[in-house]
Amino acid sequence: MPFLDLPERVREVRERIDAAVARGGRGQAVTIVAVTKTHGPDALQAAWDAGLQDIGENKVQEAVRKMDAVRQPFRWHLIGHLQRNKVKHLDRFHLLHSLDRNELTEAVAASAAKNSTTIDALVQMNVAGEETKGGFTPQQLLREAGRFAAVKGIRIRGVMTMAPFDADERMLRRVFAGARNARELLQEAGNHDATELSMGMSGDYEIAVEEGATCVRLGTVLFGAREK
Numbered sequence: 001m002p003f004l005d006l007p008e009r010v011r012e013v014r015e016r017i018d019a020a021v022a023r024g025g026r027g028q029a030v031t032i033v034a035v036t037k038t039h040g041p042d043a044l045q046a047a048w049d050a051g052l053q054d055i056g057e058n059k060v061q062e063a064v065r066k067m068d069a070v071r072q073p074f075r076w077h078l079i080g081h082l083q084r085n086k087v088k089h090l091d092r093f094h095l096l097h098s099l100d101r102n103e104l105t106e107a108v109a110a111s112a113a114k115n116s117t118t119i120d121a122l123v124q125m126n127v128a129g130e131e132t133k134g135g136f137t138p139q140q141l142l143r144e145a146g147r148f149a150a151v152k153g154i155r156i157r158g159v160m161t162m163a164p165f166d167a168d169e170r171m172l173r174r175v176f177a178g179a180r181n182a183r184e185l186l187q188e189a190g191n192h193d194a195t196e197l198s199m200g201m202s203g204d205y206e207i208a209v210e211e212g213a214t215c216v217r218l219g220t221v222l223f224g225a226r227e228k
């Protein structure tokens with residue numbers, strides 16, 4: 001039986017999150033999104049047994065394959081870059097974390113209109129303006145925040161960000177605070193449901209929670225190192 005120690009790991013992570021909420025002083029509730037990318041259905045079974053109901057995948061095809069393979073009513077989160085021609089799968093997801101460009105917003109809105117649905121999504125922020133990452137820079141968001149409030153078929157639920165790979169603590173706090181400011185900007189522009197802050201991965205989730213994360217995306221700390 002793999003992932004035998006998952007309940008213990010979850011318990012420790014929850015304790016660390018609670019302590020970080022207390023240090024941060026914001027009193028927010030924090031959802032753990034269990035990132036199962038590259039792992040098989042056994043990881044999902046273990047997650048469910050350990051009380052984790054939110055699953056994060058970064059690739060649509062891999063996520064859909066797993067959705068079809070499991071019985072448990074997980075909430076599925078798409079956390080990776082989404083190609084326009086795959087937006088039709090979004091109705092199977094609870095939340096899109098990676099609304100990272102206007103072109104995607106348009107494609108999601110068109111798909112939602114076609115299916116008469118509403119898609120919940122987070123605006124992905126590229127706070128540090130890294131060339132290699134998608135998402136809106138703070139300057140770009142200033143221009144686009146109103147557009148998100150006006151778009152039909154997408155409900156903006158908040159902001160997602162990823163810190164630079166090699167960020168030190170000061171940089172982490174700067175990036176996470178930048179995402180928090182972006183959420184405020186969205187709210188001020190009329191995105192009244194923008195309450196979520198998806199930030200923090202295995203290496204930086206405690207600082208993210210101190211800075212206000214309402215959702216942490218955790219893979220390695222729960223399931224161990226990935227092979228690829």
Ligand SMILES: *Cc1c(COP(=O)(O)O)cnc(C)c1O
Binds near residue numbers: 162201202219220
């Ligand atoms: C893989 C991934 C994670 C989880 O990373 P870990 O460091 O293993 O916790 C979180 N967010 C995104 C967008 C990812 O692609």
